Amino acid sequence: MRNSTGSATTGPLSGIVIADFSRVLAGPYCTMLLADMGATVIKVEGPAGDDTRNWVPPHRDGVSTYYLSINRNKSSIMLDMANAEDLETAYSIIERADVFVENFKPGGLAKFGLDQEAVATRWPHLIHASITGFGTEGGSSMPGYDLLAQAVSGMMTLTGDADGPPQRAGVAVFDVMTGLHTTVAILGALQERNLTGRGQHVGVNLLSSAVSGLVNQTMGYAGAGNIPTRMGNDHPSLFPYGPLHAADREIVICCGNDVQFQRLTEALGIAQIGIDPRFATMADRNANREELRVILEEALAARTADEWFEALQKKGIACSPILNVAEGLQFAQRLGLDPIVQAGKGTDAVPTIKHPATFSRSEIRYDKAPPALDGDRESVLEWISSNPQRSADDKLAV
Structure with a gap:
């Protein structure tokens, strides 16, 4: 043809x-x-x-x-x-x-x-x-x-x-x-x-x-009768999973399980928080997210977002800077994805x-x-x- x-x-x-x-x-x-x-x-x-x-x-x-x-x-x-x-x-x-x-x-x-x-x-x-x-x-x-x-x-x-x-x-x-x-x-x-x-x-x-x-939002209602609401950049079921303030601007950090959270706290120099009963499980972290947010941002204030991105990446922690569209395409190019x-x-x-x-x-x-x-x-x-x-x-x- x-x-x-x-x-x-x-x-x-x-x-x-x-x-x-x-x-x-x-x-x-x-x-x-x-x-x-x-x-x-x-x-x-x-x-x-x-x-x-x-x-x-x-x-x-x-x-x-x-x-x-x-x-x-x-x-x-x-x-x-x-x-x-x-x-x-x-x-x-x-x-x-x-x-x-x-x-x-x-x-x-x-x-x-x-x-x-x-x-x-x-x-x-x-x-x-x-x-x-x-x-x-x-x-x-x-x-x-x-x-x-x-x-x-x-x-x-x-x-x-x-x-x-x-x-x-x-x-x-x-x-x-x-x-x-x-x-x-x-x-x-x-x-x-x-x-x-x-x-x-x-x-x-x-x-x-x-x-x-x-997906999870409609299923939350279909399966449990939950009606979700706006949470800004927060995730309803995960924390930390979103932007957190560093010294100069926000950086996105994602922890999908307890091991990842413990690795994050070690990298931030607050390893004791990773085993703190208030934050040890995902359910605990969600229940106490505002208290935990303050602790994490106090630690992150020691460096800029770019510095943390480089340091946390080396530790295998899921994180990223927040970029505009032009910067996002440039980032994809640096990764070898050839987006254009x-x-x-x-x-x-x-x-x-x-x-x-x-x-x-x-x-x-x-x-x-x-x-x-x-x-x-x-x-x-x-x-x-x-x-x-x-x-x-x-x-x-x-």
Whole structure:
């Protein structure tokens, strides 16, 4: 299988074709991850383009960096599905694809003959992945914005200072989680299709992803009736596990068990605290955390955060400085993680953030910069004309 630009794709998903009718974040993040792994992704956009193209600042050479962050390795074609000819082109892309990804409002695709039932009937081989904000029942009319999911899931009541107002996270965390969950669901459905030849519909929504993604907090209520509240940077079940003041600024220190805590107290020169009955177990430390906080910060006041980071690391104690985004990327670079990669070639290349996974036998690809709106129309149309439609008899090249 070749991608829409005519170059051979590589990677663990080489040969898989994704018809990407999604926009904004969750869907495009999912399809970018699939494209990075070698899938051919055709991004179908309406006449106005993906909303994120206009989400500025910041921008790079006039292009929204929000858009650039989630759309590399794709080919863009602009289609107005209210136009009969464009709708036929959309059908042609879908029937040559293995996966159809969309995040239209529930029922929004029925007028185009692309609702779940119609897709399953017309293309039984196809994996149809639908992303919604709040499901297809009682929440079907709610717009799928991450901030709404943060608000209704309880996330905002967990974020911020204990005596402050509810706060949103600094990134659209549930959009990202939903994109990851959709990726996992698609890979599972592709594996089953490879075994049975049958496609299926998979549905993912922001609120279910949020409820799942809150893990211990939602389980605390489901299993014990506990309603968690804001604790600033403190952890409800662990202490110390968060920022503590050193001589100049805060340093994050994490102790997940009693042995780690004893090692910390030894490194701080207060070994007696590690065996003090008030702090000997995690339950004790949680019960007496404010008293312990004072003791730890008195010891930490002897050095700067950077000095403690170096000293505690040598003792195998989990700790880190608190950095801004630029410093965080520089830190990752110093660790050899190479977080910034060039997507595309030559003067068209764009710096993007590296795919988070590595494979021992396959390569992640970065051969195409995020596309301009309708920038690949001719190559996509040529690809349609030279590739037969998929069928249930096809085996996936996985």
